[in-house]
Amino acid sequence: MTSKAIINQQLDQYACEGMLIFDDQNIEYLTGIPLLTRGMLLLKDEWIVFVDRRYSELMMEYVRLVTVNNEDDLFKMIDQLALKTLGIEKKHLTQARQRRIDACKVVNIKRVTSFVESLRMIKTETEIEIVKKAAQIASETYKLLLKEIQKGMSEKEVGECLEAILSEKGAKKLSFSTILVSGGRTALPHGLPSDKIINDGDFLTVDYGCLYNGYCSDMTRTLVIGHATEKQRNLYGIVYQAYQMALKMIRPGIRCSEIVKTVDDLFAYHGYYRENVHGLGHGIGLSLHESPIITNDQPMKLEAGMVITIEPGLYIEGFGGVRIEDMILVKEDGYEVLTDAPKHLFEI
Numbered sequence: 001m002t003s004k005a006i007i008n009q010q011l012d013q014y015a016c017e018g019m020l021i022f023d024d025q026n027i028e029y030l031t032g033i034p035l036l037t038r039g040m041l042l043l044k045d046e047w048i049v050f051v052d053r054r055y056s057e058l059m060m061e062y063v064r065l066v067t068v069n070n071e072d073d074l075f076k077m078i079d080q081l082a083l084k085t086l087g088i089e090k091k092h093l094t095q096a097r098q099r100r101i102d103a104c105k106v107v108n109i110k111r112v113t114s115f116v117e118s119l120r121m122i123k124t125e126t127e128i129e130i131v132k133k134a135a136q137i138a139s140e141t142y143k144l145l146l147k148e149i150q151k152g153m154s155e156k157e158v159g160e161c162l163e164a165i166l167s168e169k170g171a172k173k174l175s176f177s178t179i180l181v182s183g184g185r186t187a188l189p190h191g192l193p194s195d196k197i198i199n200d201g202d203f204l205t206v207d208y209g210c211l212y213n214g215y216c217s218d219m220t221r222t223l224v225i226g227h228a229t230e231k232q233r234n235l236y237g238i239v240y241q242a243y244q245m246a247l248k249m250i251r252p253g254i255r256c257s258e259i260v261k262t263v264d265d266l267f268a269y270h271g272y273y274r275e276n277v278h279g280l281g282h283g284i285g286l287s288l289h290e291s292p293i294i295t296n297d298q299p300m301k302l303e304a305g306m307v308i309t310i311e312p313g314l315y316i317e318g319f320g321g322v323r324i325e326d327m328i329l330v331k332e333d334g335y336e337v338l339t340d341a342p343k344h345l346f347e348i
Helices: 004-013 024-031 071-081 095-102 125-145 155-168 183-187 230-249 256-269
Strands: 018-021 039-043 047-051 063-067 085-089 108-112 179-182 203-208 210-212 219-224 281-283 290-294 307-310 313-316 320-323 326-331 334-337
Touching: 004 018, 018 024, 018 071, 024 039, 024 047, 039 071, 047 071, 071 095, 085 095, 125 155, 125 203, 125 210, 125 219, 125 326, 155 179, 155 203, 179 183, 183 203, 183 313, 183 320, 203 320, 219 230, 219 320, 230 256, 230 307, 230 313, 230 320, 230 326, 256 290, 290 307
Parallel strands: 018 085, 047 063, 085 108
Antiparallel strands: 018 039, 039 047, 179 203, 203 219, 281 290, 281 307, 307 326, 313 320, 326 334
16 A cells, blocks of 8 residues: 555645546555445545445445545545645546536646656565566466467467466456467467467467456567578577667667667667557556657657566568567666576477
């Protein structure tokens, strides 16, 4: 559960008497409990969570639960507080909510971005331990999956096998729909498993993750069925070199855009262009994609306590593609790779 002192600092920073939160994962982050709510109001002296009658008996430190039937009731209560300045999450400011706010007596409404998200970027020790477990499940799953993959299986069959192993290792559910493609389909960065049969000489890319105690994992590996050709080895080698170069740059104070430029320059040197189909990485936690998003126009600097992914990839239509992705903890003295499954080019 987030400390009240930290939230009060945020209220001061954004110059708000109160902050209205509607994002369910932000509310889970603040309370430590996955609640289905109608919203949450952060004040300096108390936090108010608006719920229906299912949660009326729930007790939380310095959190008052108020039972409401709908959002109209919520805004009526806010009106009664006579706040002079109220912040509201901009991405959740619908037209209906805007009309309700306009009817309130609040003098100044601030449309705020990243009030909670900026806190979620830096993981607590407790969060780091949970994320490490989610990453461990993903890594152990890959090691076991390598023993099960055979030519003649379909992509869907491999995907079903992978998801069964995840469950056996303790995953509660997937963090996203598994991406699993083979052969020429590996040029599709976000392709879903199909009935295609995996054949000798195919690349096989698996991109998957799971949820553990509410936190996500995400990793990608590419391998070859049978023996890799020289072209496949070269492409894999370039992507692996890009991964290693990016990894060595990770430290507090480095700009995300600097890491991306290094990878792009390497690809250009080898005559490839990193198509803008996905970023080089992203933050990860309660959500699969959190700040920072690691792109060439992202000036944000990495900070200790961030958990990010690094996922360079190259995709050649008609031939195939390679992507390698790991979860990385940014530390004061550098980094720690959380998904430790092997990354060399497996030939099965």
